[in-house]
Amino acid sequence: MKISDITIKSFRTTADRFDTGYARPMPDTPMMQTLLTIHTDEGVEGHYFGGGSHGDAEGLNVVDQQAILWRIKDLLVGQDPMDREMIWKWMWVANVQENVASVIDNALWDLAGNFANLPVYKLMGGARDKVKAYASTYPNIGKPQVYADHALQCKKEGYIAYKIHPHYFWNPETGTPTPGRPSNIKADIETIHLVREAVGPDYVLMYDPWGTYMSLEEAIQVGRELEKL
Template identity: 30%
Template sequence: MTMSTKIESVTAFPLTYEFPKGRTVPMGIGNAQKRDVIVVRVTTADGLVGYGESHPGRSPGAVASLIDNTLGPLIKGMDACDVVGVWARVHRMQLASHGLGAASAIALSGIDLALWDIRGKFANMPLYQLLGGTRRRIKAYAGGVAMGYQPPAALAEEAQGHVARGYKAVKLRVGDTVARDIERIRTVRKALGDDIEILVDANTAYTLADVRRVLPALEELRVGWLEEPFACDDFASYRAAAQISHRVPLAAGENHYTRYEFARMLEERAVQIFQPDLSKTGGITETLRIAAAASAWRIPVNPHSSAGGINMAATVQLLAAIDNGGYFEACVSQLNPLRDMFGAPFEIGADGCVEPIDRPGIGLEIDESVFKQFPLIDGLGFS
């Protein structure tokens, strides 16, 4: 008798971890006061259950409502294994016409991850194997919401701690002022030596004038990439910045949605490193398309990681199955229990690498009882 994989229900669980009183994390877009995540559960008529993760989009209640009240009913009754068909239906009814654009891509991302989790469980295969990959080691860098605007010596000490745990690459937050950014990078480079890769992320806080001033120092300090110096739609600045330095590549993609926006980046030829987020750009289904297109242009894919462990575990699975995968962004934030609420989504080795979980689907065992520890606090979460 054939098992029915028809979608029976789609449910969103918006969760929040509020930072302890008096604690914030400064970054280019402001001071973060909390972390949010949206866990998405999809069940089939015969009882298969898959879990995904949607980015909160700084409005977790709105994204959860979109999942529960619009996208879920839209795909109910469809085959959970038909990820292409589900994606096409949501695209037609939300992304292509009179829908909610980026919010729909974010909501669809969590659903798509859950469907791939179901596909893996249905096939009794880990996701990397289902996608055609192998259980190989993936190089990782210490990132997430960490290593920000603290004094240079304290920043160097934090970076050294991550290197001591095995990381061979770290990512620093820039976008404060050019002078202070350069001082911090210089101090960290001196502390870590030449064998550790340093990456930097401006969180869209730079102007083109800032980039003209900072790029010579980034070249001197052998920085691996400059991430998101500008807003995601400021293609003019990206084009201009790409002409300033050919040694420090520009990276972007965490705020670009679907393959269509990445196609625009390919056409502009201004971004040399793509960073799609599986929980934002359209899930695994769409990230595979983005990676394939980027591969034809010899552009590496270094996915951005969202706050929760489902996203991180799925990202490692995908990186083990594409031919142009780069770094895994390992969240090393001290203020993110959402990362580990279902167990560790990754483990860093002495070689600075991680590997995919070798269990069916995405690989995590989801315990919904932990949700009550993280009640939703809706809203922006920045000051």
Template identity: 30%
Template sequence: MAQESRFTIKAVRSFIIGGVGSGGDYHNVKGGHWLIDSDISTPCSRWEQFRKSRTSWGINVLGSFLIEIESVDGTVGIATGFGGPPGCWLVHQHFERFLIGADARNTNLLYEQMYRASMFYGRKGLPIAVISVIDLALWDLIGKLRNEPVFRLIGGATKERLDFYCTGPEPTAAREMGFWGAKVPLPFCPDEGHVGLRKNVEFLRKHREAVGPDFPIMVDCYMSLNVSYTIELVKACQDLNINWWEECLTPDDTDGFEQIKRAHPTVKFTTGEHEYSRFGFRKLVEGRNLDIIQPDVMWLGGMTELLKVAALAAAYDIPVVPHASGPYSYHFVFSQPNTPFQEYLANSPDGKSVLPVFGDLFLDEPIPTKGYLTTADIDKPGFGLTINPVARAKLIPSTYLLTPPPVPTLSTPAVAAPAEAAPAEAAPAEAAPAEANASEQKEANGVVEKLSEKIEQLTTSTPA
């Protein structure tokens, strides 16, 4: 057996993030937030009852969670993502077996083991998103143990300044905040017919007129269009100088991008936010019908897999501009030569101010308050994030969900110790079992109370 080192993993812990507005689930926000309650075309917009709010069809159903990975010397790596209770279940019931006792530096090995072990039910979606958060926590741990920021571990700085565009409801606000461009969500879907298409054109024209002819505007179609509608919409907007059209088609319609690119060869198209692993990106890159790919490091497989996707894209000279993901993306983009800029996803309710992407979860999350960041802003060990004590108080250990302590039966009498085992002067110790039962009962009651609070938060905090 290899000699134990300070990089050896001793423990893995996971937490559900109570309340709303914190952590890696971008959509776990309060009602009235632009991100969930604006007119946004989605895959479910074809049904009228699901057009008013994205929470109506469950976009925030999983919630956020947090992982801690502790090495034998007590150093702790942390990361957040989306997955909630199901994510925590996968961490401990499946993936933990590959981590305990392993060397945290073996990120390629650990990724491959988790990916291949979950292949029979995973490959995409939640299992890979959970692996992503584990992987990010490993990189945070390695950086802390080596006292280096992650971007220096994965290649060092390729740029001293990182410029951002802003995804939000108002391009004029993005320009005023110092961002180089703005991305807006498309409001109407193909099922709303020619009237909806005309409203989409009017919506984009209004924003173009507000910011002038040269300020870059991008359009997020969020998997909601089809080939024919995309071709028609892009043609109708050809005089609006749209910088790119994003995620026009569903993730599985990779052949459709060839058709829309053939129809509009000089127009830029992007996608990748909802794709997973290097295998998922291979066809997107090899087709050469995309001008930019946009993987999400908290979803596609973590930093370990994102580096492989970036190398694949670089071989085809396709830029990589990650989807959101806050500081995790920032470290990646600073380190790679084919990553020209980064997205900032506006986290304020009205989308018109710059707030931390992960809410109040961390004390020191770097944010592009002037539309950019420098290497000095992220030059801290690991990802440079510290859990906010206020947010930690809202963390619910997943042990409460996975292995709740038994609730003692109140009618069961305490069992006294045999007389010969307790000398006369120690007689008061006979009450210890009853005290222990009372303590266990109190702990169990606390578990039930916390779970009840969490259920109430999940069911009432973001009404549809």
């Protein structure tokens, strides 16, 4: 079996998104989606949906599509689609950006599952039939108390853990976006204390500041508060 073609279908759709600049939901936001398909000479196909910003939430942009159809396709046509590790190494050596390489890799896994008539998790070992789920926020969902209320709501809905993305590219005092990543140490520390108080001492909490702190001292200051909680 050999790879015979790679195609990408683009289409318009809508999805519920969140405006991190103004802490507000954006229901039915128009966006472009993509479906990538790897074809073979035996008729077996592998698909991947999305691949742009936030993973599956948005499609591949035009530049990424061109990289796949004009460069990666030439590397892969005629190759065995089961040689996933070799193909990944080719893309890595060629400095293919990771989201694009991941789209190809996932489509190859889907193709292997279709060929074997098995779900991919079975091909990878199938040790579990369920996984634990946790709730994760967008950044800037609101002022500190909003995080606490949201965490408690998620706990009541059955999530066993909660991850905070705090305030960045945003001013929590004014509720407006800011350029760069100014640190919001005061609001972030208030947030983590209020969330812990809301969900109780034993609930699992996580924290993802995404490199927002501008100095080692700031990172340590927040880290010490996380350590207490």
